Amino acid sequence: MSGEGATEDTNQTRFPHLAPNIIHDPSAETSGLIAGELAAEDGSMISRDNLISHTYGSVSHGELPKNYAIDDPHGGYALPKAQLYTVVSSLFMASYLAALDATVVTTLLSFIASELHAVQNISWIATAYLLSSAAFQPIFGKISDIFGRKLLLIGCCFLFGLGCLICVTDSLVWLVIGRFVTGIGGSGLTSIGTMAMSDLIPLRDRGLYQGLANIFFGLGSASGGIIGGIIADTLGWKYVFALQVPLAVIVGVAIQFNLNLPQGSPGLGAHGQDIWQKLKRVDFLGSIFLISSLMMFLTAASLGGKEISYTSNSFLLMTGGSGLFFAAFVFTEIYISEEPIIPIELLGNRTVLASSLTNWFYTMGVFTTLFYVPVFYTSVKNLTASQNGWRLVPNFLGVSFGSVGAGYYMKKTGRYYKLAIGAGILSVAGVFKITLLNTSTPTWQQYLLLIPSGLGYSCMLTVTLLALIAATPKKFQACTTSIQYTFRSTGSTLGVSIASAIFMNVLSQQLTKNVSAIISDPKLAKRVISRALDSTSYVNEAPKYVRGAIRDSYEAGCKGTFYFALLTIFLGFVSSLFMREHRLHTSINRD
Structure with a gap:
């Protein structure tokens, strides 16, 4: 870091009329970047490494005014209020649908698989959506820069609706294909929707709207299983998919008639090129x-x-x-x-890399706790599904407050670094508290247990997105959004997978040790261990004299995942320390 600073000081001394915040301010994009690129052509002036340095565009303490006024004609926004609210509401609905479809089959898997005679392949019904959703998210940023946000959003609405229609079938193969197609559309609705909001809303206010979007996404995830169960019980499971089609059409129509970005917006895509010229750029x-x-x-x-x-x-x-x-x-x-789909050089920007790693590690840790705290309650505390579910409700309230609160804080102060540090400390403390969970933990603490980490994580999601966008030129805001979603989706999958491996390894070792110490017959012990590994409910069916040993083994397995979550959250916190504070502009033009 000292070497970079020395380089900047040298450039300032030799060329005092070219201040770093003018040449390299990523928010200026126009004259500033052009000046920087021209200077970079001369090796004696400014190197390409300096052009992508993490220090450009950062602000120091006291640089921001206490209050701010946004510009005309639409108060700093890209659209009049009526159109803006219609588009934003549609994007919120799109985010809700995408999240809902990821969890809507959780209560239906066994029923659908039994009806289609495909119990052995049950996992693919849920996995197909998640795989396509995560895999296609990274490419939408650059493609929407070429073809425009509106066209891509409408196309994703079409794919989402088409995928839901394909799911109305009696064939497992077609159901999996339908879920895969729906996942492509759903991933675009969330990622491109986030990019479109960045085209519409100034960075200073962007966090507040992102907080609201996170609430709708959370609502979709939380309500998917419930809604799926109710519809399946009353109308049949096929209507779970069929009823989403008209909602996707409504979102597409609203976007078609209202997402009319002003001239010069990066969300309009490439100008003056026909479809074949655009395709050549992909x-x-x-x-x-x-x-x-x-x-x-x-x-x-x-x-x-x-x-x-x-x-x-x-x-x-x-x-x-x-x-x-x-x-x-x-x-x-x-x-x-x-024209790279994701410019690798963006990761040379310190704030981009730090924000991405922060997002990645936090997602690993939080998703691990969301999966295995309920496992602890079920297998060790012997709670029912409904009792388990009620203990998760306060977490959603904490996530909602954290998302909106972080956005409101950034709107009022124009800053995010101290918020990131505070959210990190809260998250680390929250997950540390989870590692202390045991059979004697009071009931009231069980209800509050996930709130600190959930609140801190929701703050961090909003902060890392804004930090990524603010740290790069305006033309890269879609690519950086893709980076955010890529790190988040891979983090959740990788985190839960590693936690699962830890859980099963510790559980197997502890069961072998504890059960074998009680049951002297090797065959009987092996049978008990096998059944305990297959199902958490077996602890209530096993012989009474061995139930305690099984519960202790499950507790050890869960503790292993909690320690893994604590490690990843701590790594995320350390990563967040390397972010820099960048200016959150008060208008779309980043003036």
Whole structure:
């Protein structure tokens, strides 16, 4: 860091009329960047490394005014209020639908699989949506920069609705295909919707709207299982998918008639080019390599240790193939592609890299606790599904407050760094408290247990998104949004997969140790261990003299995942320390 600072001081001394915040301010984009690029052409002036340095555009304490006034004609926004609220409401609905469809089948899996005679392949009904959703998110940023946000959003509404229609079938194959297509549309609705809001709303106010969007996404995730169960019980499971089609159409129509961005907006896409010229600009090779890498990686992470063994040829082939495709992607983006789908050089920006890693590690940790705290309640505390569910409700309230509160704080202060530090401390303390969970934990603490980490995580999601966008030129805001969603989706999958491996490994070891100490008959002990590994409910069916040993084993397995979550949250907190404070502008033009 001292070396970078020395370089900047030298440039300032030699060229005092070219201040770093003018040449390198990523929010200025126009004259500032052009001046920087011209200077970079002369090696004696400013190097390309300095052009992407993390220090550009950062602000120091006291630089921001206490109050601010936004510009005309629409109060700093890109659209009149009526159109703005219609578009934003539609994007909130799109976010809700995408999240709902990811969880809507959770209560229906066994029912659908039984009706289609496909119990052995039950996991693919849920996995197909999650895989396509995560794998295609990274490419939407650059593609929407070329073709425009409106066209891509309408296309994703079409894919989402089409996928839901395909799911109205009696064939497992077509159901999985439908879920895959729906996942592509759903991922675009969330990621491009976030990009579109950045086209519409000044950065100073952007966090508040993102907080509201996070609430709708959370509502969709939380209500998916409930809504799916109610509709399936009253109308049949096929209507769970069919009823989403008209909602997708409504969102698409609202966007078509109201998302009319002003001239010069990056959300309009490329100007003065026909469809073939635009297609030539798409980095198809890089996209294929990236999607292939993510598909293999996420499939291996999702199925490893469950449907396929970690030592199997299938797992090794998928992980090895994922690494090769990712290496090919990086090579393509650096040396071949003229317009990379994700500019690798963006990760040379300190704030972009730190924000991405923060998002990645936090998502790993929080999703691990969301999965395994309920497992603890069920297997160790012997709680019912409804009792388990009620203990998760306060967490949603905390997440909602954190999302909106973070946005309101940034709107009022124009800052986010101190908020990130505070949210990080809260998250680390919250997960540490989770590691102390035991059978004697009071009931009232069980209800409040997930609030600190959930609140801190929701703050961090909003902060990292704003930090990424503010740290880069306006023309890269869609690509940085794609980076945010890529790190989040891979973080959740990888975190839960690693936690699952830890859980099963510790559980197996503890069951072998504890059960074998009680049951002297090796065959009987092996049968008890096998059944305990297969189902958490077996603890209530096992012989009474061995139930305590099984519960202790499950507690040890859950504790292993909690310690893993604490480690990843701490790494996320450390990563957040390397972010820089950048200016949150009060108008779309970043004036």
